[in-house]
């Protein structure tokens with residue numbers, strides 16, 4: 001029976017939400033196709049996450065433990081994934097899309113003789129091939145793509161976060177511990193520093209709530225209001241390219257085509273016009289609340305709730321009400 005293998009990414013010592021979204025989609029495909037569902041975890045202590053993968057339906061969990069996975073270096077990740085793919089012989093391998101995954105997907109396709117579909121918004125299996133919808137032209141259009149690897153090689157697919165909802169379907173997984181030792185002499189990269197997305201305590205890519213600031217946020221007072229809204233909603237802080245370029249927010253906070261792709265439950269767009277390059281990075285948000293003084297701003301075309309008004313007047317009472325709700 002063919003296998004679909006789902007990659008469970010571990011960040012900050014826990015599996016990412018996007019991993020469970022992808023695993024859920026893989027389970028749906030496995031059920032529809034009558035395939036086996038397996039997961040692969042690479043971490044210093046990968047076995048610890050087997051139970052979590054089982055909670056989302058993975059019958060087999062390939063656990064590859066090595067301190068090498070504490071550093072974002074490609075050679076050990078590539079070597080470990082190649083080993084697991086040789087062992088599991090999957091027809092499809094699905095990943096949550098991230099900078100790290102983008103960095104290894106092409107090389108992994110070459111090593112395994114597979115085909116790669118990067119950054120898709122939907123995917124399914126049909127007649128032995130993977131069919132996917134992929135945002136193109138800054139997410140203005142969707143391209144329908146199809147990939148078939150053949151000769152026992154897998155199709156590799158990376159999926160944008162927020163494309164699917166994570167749903168638990170617990171099973172007791174069989175854990176396959178994969179022995180892995182990387183050859184340090186082949187590693188020619190060094191990790192100097194990991195720059196975390198700054199501005200707020202919550203990681204932007206995995207955040208349930210994001211408060212994004214645009215050029216409507218003009219000064220320290222506006223910035224303080226954005227930070228306060230983020231604090232009362234437990235949000236991560238994002239930014240448009242305009243306010244990153246002005247130096248008000250760090251580059252790590254930029255959301256959009258050339259920034260991060262986010263998919264929170266709630267996205268506050270504060271003084272953001274909604275240029276397509278920005279929308280490309282936040283359109284998968286479940287609820288979008290836009291605050292903008294211009295009623296014709298394009299952000300209102302994608303917003304779930306729109307507040308037409310000056311953010312300096314709208315935010316203080318909104319923050320007060322949220323504080324009261326938190327206290328109640």
Ligand SMILES: Cc1cc2nc3c(=O)[nH]c(=O)nc-3n(C[C@H](O)[C@H](O)[C@H](O)COP(=O)(O)OP(=O)(O)OC[C@H]3O[C@@H](n4cnc5c(N)ncnc54)[C@H](O)[C@@H]3O)c2cc1C
Nearest residue numbers: 214215216240241242256257258259271273278293294311
């Ligand atoms: C190749 C390329 C890639 C790009 N990549 C990105 C990207 O990744 N991310 C990104 O964000 N941009 C990107 N851009 C830039 C993008 O085109 C826009 O210029 C940018 O998103 C605009 O940012 P903004 O909405 O903050 O500013 P503006 O477009 O200037 O909008 C400011 C908004 O604030 C509103 N406003 C003003 N004052 C107030 C107030 N007091 N209260 C409430 N609202 C107010 C205005 O009505 C306006 O709608 C890219 C551009 C190019 C060419």
